[in-house]
Amino acid sequence: MPRRTSGDRAPSQVDVARVAGVSTQTVSRVIAGQANVRPETAHRVMAAVEATGYRLHAAAASLASGRTRMLGVISVSTARYSTSAILLGVEAVAAQEGYAVTSASVPQHSPPSAFVEAFDRLERQGAEGIVLLAPVGFLPDALGNRTDRTPTVGHRQADGQGVDALINQRAIARAATEHLLDLGHETVWHVSGDEFWQESVARREEWEQVLRERGITPPPVIPGDWSPESGYRAGRTIAVIPGVTAVFVSSDEMAFGMVRALHEAGRSVPGDVSVVSVDDIALAAFATPALTTVRQPFEQVGRTAAERVIALIEEREPLTTTPVAPELIVRASAAPPRTAD
Incomplete structure (x- = not known):
């Protein structure tokens, strides 16, 4: 692959260390989650990560391409059938496109900070893009600029192309x-x-x-x-x-x-x-x-989310989400009331 020029190269741990005023070894320890770092130093390093836009790719550092080809999925940990069905769709498209999938679940009714922690954890594991299977209103504000540095597809997006647009x-x-x-x-x-x-x-x-x-x-x-x-x-x-x-x-x-x-x-x-x-x-x-x-169409929701986030990662032409009309399946549990003619 062609080498990046100094003007367009991705931020590195050296950049983070310079902004935070620490050594690159300290940056490595903080990113790895090691405990032998003072809290104020760790906070300064993570602030520098935010400021520089450094992508926390633990695995990518060992790859000449700088790619992990990994998708992250954040879901809410419930026993609902829908979550597993959507994830099947994500995994099917990921496999077709040569991506692996790593996931993080957050307990239901968790505060915004839990979703932020899950997002950061998937970034550290090397996720190049993230699918948010958590249709809760506070997520866009809570995640801040994280979705700028890591392509993200959620339920509600400013461009109207979130996975919620698939189902009205x-x-x-x-x-x-x-x-x-x-x-x-x-x-x-x-x-x-x-x-x-x-x-x-x-x-x-x-x-x-x-x-x-x-x-x-x-x-x-x-x-x-x-x-x-x-x-x-x-x-x-x-x-x-x-x-x-x-x-x-x-x-x-x-x-x-x-x-x-x-x-x-x-x-x-x-x-x-x-x-x-x-x-x-x-x-x-x-x-x-x-x-x-x-x-x-749960599986289709997952497929659409994966297709869209991969398109963002690879800078392809943006995909347009086409809403699926709801289909009423008439069976035996509903009938006219007994008083009706």
Whole structure:
């Protein structure tokens, strides 16, 4: 490969050492996370890293090309099916393009600093680009200029090309709510996902909007956290509220728990209560009754995210994200109310 000229070379540890006023050995120890460095010195070195834009590539230093061909993925550690399905898409594209994948998970409800630490850790491991599978609103501000030095694809981006642009969450909620109303239900209740997630907020807001467009005052939201257990608790609540005939549940996994609770309370689905959920995971078709749900193309989200971040790394023509229209999968869990003609 042609050698870089002094005017366009990448920042090195020598540059970091000069800005921080320390030796290159000290810079190496800080970057390696060794404990035998005073905290104030480590802080000065990391500030110099930020100032110079040095890419923390531990592996790249040993490569003549300066490349690691590694993608980093930051996700929130939950048991949700969606995370693993999206990661499959990332890994498929990475393998096709000759990249490896390293990941870091952050506990749910973590503060912004936890995501920053995960980002920095992936950089130190040599990630040339990072995919953020964490649709939470504070990330762009928390990460600061890190996304300038390391190509990053997140859920929400200023150019409108984040991976969230692939799926219109409001359209998902509209499809589910309108389906139940069009079946003849007078109103639709809602079991929300964890509002730590932007997708949950978007679905709740659109559910409310659809009801208000029909002249219906939205009933109280029943909170969930994506888990079957929270769906079960919501189902026990729904079972004792008179007049509930239709529920929009924000994930299939919560819907499984809800249907179980309604069954135990002697309420049939869809005879007494119709249920429409979101995701269309593999088990949805085999539930009893089979779930009517709005499909999300999780693997395609992962593929698109990986394709876009690799394009940024390799300075290819930017990819345009084409939104996928939500698809309502009609099965057996929703029907007209018994009072309807």
